Amino acid sequence: MKTLFSLISFMLFSFACFSQEQTNYNITVPQENGKVVFSDTIQTKLSKAEMQHLICNWLTESFLPKQTPISVDSIQGLISCRPIQYLEIEKKALYLFAIYMRYSFVFQFQDNRCIASIRNINFIEYENVRDSGGKYESDDLISAERIMIEKKYRRNFVSDACEKITKAAVDEIKSILDSAADVLEDN
Numbered sequence: 001m002k003t004l005f006s007l008i009s010f011m012l013f014s015f016a017c018f019s020q021e022q023t024n025y026n027i028t029v030p031q032e033n034g035k036v037v038f039s040d041t042i043q044t045k046l047s048k049a050e051m052q053h054l055i056c057n058w059l060t061e062s063f064l065p066k067q068t069p070i071s072v073d074s075i076q077g078l079i080s081c082r083p084i085q086y087l088e089i090e091k092k093a094l095y096l097f098a099i100y101m102r103y104s105f106v107f108q109f110q111d112n113r114c115i116a117s118i119r120n121i122n123f124i125e126y127e128n129v130r131d132s133g134g135k136y137e138s139d140d141l142i143s144a145e146r147i148m149i150e151k152k153y154r155r156n157f158v159s160d161a162c163e164k165i166t167k168a169a170v171d172e173i174k175s176i177l178d179s180a181a182d183v184l185e186d187n
Contacts, residue, residue: 027163027166027167027170029148029149029166029170031149032119034145034149035119035120035144035145036119036121036144036145036148036149037117037118037119038117038118038119038170038173038174038177039115039116039117039118039177040115040116040117040177040180040181041113041114041115042113042114042115042116042180042181042184042185043112043113044112044113044114044184044185044187045112046112046184046187047111047112048077048109048110048111049074050187051107051109051114051184052072052074052077052079052107052109054183054184054187055079055107055114055180055183055184056070056072056079058179058180058183059079059081063083063176063179064081064083065083068081068082068083068084069081069082077108077109077110078106078107078108078109079106079107079109080104080105080106080107081104081105082102082103082104082105082120083102083103083105084100084101084102084124085100085101085102085103085172086098086100086126087099087100087101087165087168087169087172088168089164089165089168090158090164095157096126097126097155097158097161097164098126099123099124099125099126099165099168100123100124100125100126100129100136101121101122101123101124101169101172102121102122102123102124102141103118103119103120103121103122103173104118104119104120105117105118105176106118106119107180114180114184116177116180116181118173118176118177121143121144121148121169122141122142122143122144123141123142123143123144123147123165123169124136124140124141124142125140125142128140144169147162147165147166148162148165148166148169151163153165
């Protein structure tokens with residue numbers, strides 16, 4: 001009888017750890033032709049070449065891991081890269097809800113103006129990357145549109161998974177765009 005009581009107590013404790021409060025997230029997700037696209041126009045007094053130099057240095061020295069390639073087209077005034085970010089959504093005593101976000105980060109330079117955009121956003125379940133030693137397949141990619149617009153992603157033991165991922169992603173993207181703006185505005 002004591003064992004049965006202990007088992008029931010453990011199960012109740014486990015369910016309490018996994019239960020989630022329903023929260024109403026009211027997050028606006030910017031779209032361009034049905035695709036999730038975040039962008040920011042940064043006004044500056046810098047020349048096109050100065051902006052490109054500063055952004056390249058920031059990307060390679062501070063923002064990107066060493067193995068992430070950068071594409072630079074000085075003639076058209078474009079810099080792009082395809083980073084992957086770890087987002088820890090929720091952490092409980094017995095549970096971790098995390099996801100990776102992969103996206104295209106594009107800078108377009110014009111006279112005294114830089115347009116920074118984050119597009120082609122996909123998510124990869126944390127377990128898929130962790131269990132495969134950091135590698136993933138294209139089948140593992142979940143589009144931002146599926147999660148952030150259509151709300152068609154479910155996760156065991158996580159209520160409001162789409163909303164939680166959307167909030168974490170939007171917060172991270174805003175922080176990234178703010179950091180890029182700081183690089184150009186501080187000079």
